[in-house]
Amino acid sequence: MKQKYLILKNDEKTKLIIREFAELDKEMFSFLCEETFDDESVKSAIAIGQEALIETLRNNSLFPIGLYAKEIAAAVTKMYESGNDQSVELLFDDHDLLKKEQEEPAVEDNIESEDETVEIDELLEEDTPEPDYDDKNEIEKITKSQKIDNESANNEDDD
Numbered sequence: 164m165k166q167k168y169l170i171l172k173n174d175e176k177t178k179l180i181i182r183e184f185a186e187l188d189k190e191m192f193s194f195l196c197e198e199t200f201d202d203e204s205v206k207s208a209i210a211i212g213q214e215a216l217i218e219t220l221r222n223n224s225l226f227p228i229g230l231y232a233k234e235i236a237a238a239v240t241k242m243y244e245s246g247n248d249q250s251v252e253l254l255f256d257d258h259d260l261l262k263k264e265q266e267e268p269a270v271e272d273n274i275e276s277e278d279e280t281v282e283i284d285e286l287l288e289e290d291t292p293e294p295d296y297d298d299k300n301e302i303e304k305i306t307k308s309q310k311i312d313n314e315s316a317n318n319e320d321d322d
Contacts, residue, residue: 171250
C-alpha cells in the first residue's frame with residue numbers, strides 16, 4: 164500500500180497540520196485523517212530531540228510506523244529550522260519496505276546455515292574415541308533376562 168503524508172502550516176502559521184492519505188484504489192489516494200498540532204508543542208519537542216517529536220506527532224488517529232515517523236519528524240524539523248512554511252509531501256510505498264526487509268534476512272539465513280553445516284560435519288567424523296565406561300564389570304555380570312508373568316495379566320482381564 165502506498166501512503167502519502169502532507170505536512171503544512173495553517174493560514175495563520177500558528178499550527179502544524181499533517182494529513183494522511185492512502186492508495187486504496189490504483190493511482191488514487193484517499194484521505195484518511197488530519198491532525199493539527201500547536202506550534203509551541205512542536206517547537207519544544209524539536210528542541211528535545213527526534214524521539215520527543217515523534218512522540219508528539221503520534222496519536223490514536225495518526226500513528227505511522229517507526230521508519231515513516233522518523234522521516235516525517237525530519238521533514239517537520241527541517242520546515243521549522245529553515246523557516247520555510249512551504250508544504251511538504253512525503254510518499255511511502257510499503258512494497259519497497261517489504262522488499263528491503265526480505266533481502267536482509269536472506270543474508271543472515273545463509274550465514275547460519277554454513278555454521279550448522281560445520282557442526283553437522285563435526286558430528287559425523289569417525290575419529291571419535293570409544294566411550295569409557297567405569298562399570299564394565301557390572302554390565303558383564305548381567306546374565307539373566309527378566310521373566311514376565313503373563314498369567315497374572317490374563318487373570319486381570321477375566322475379572
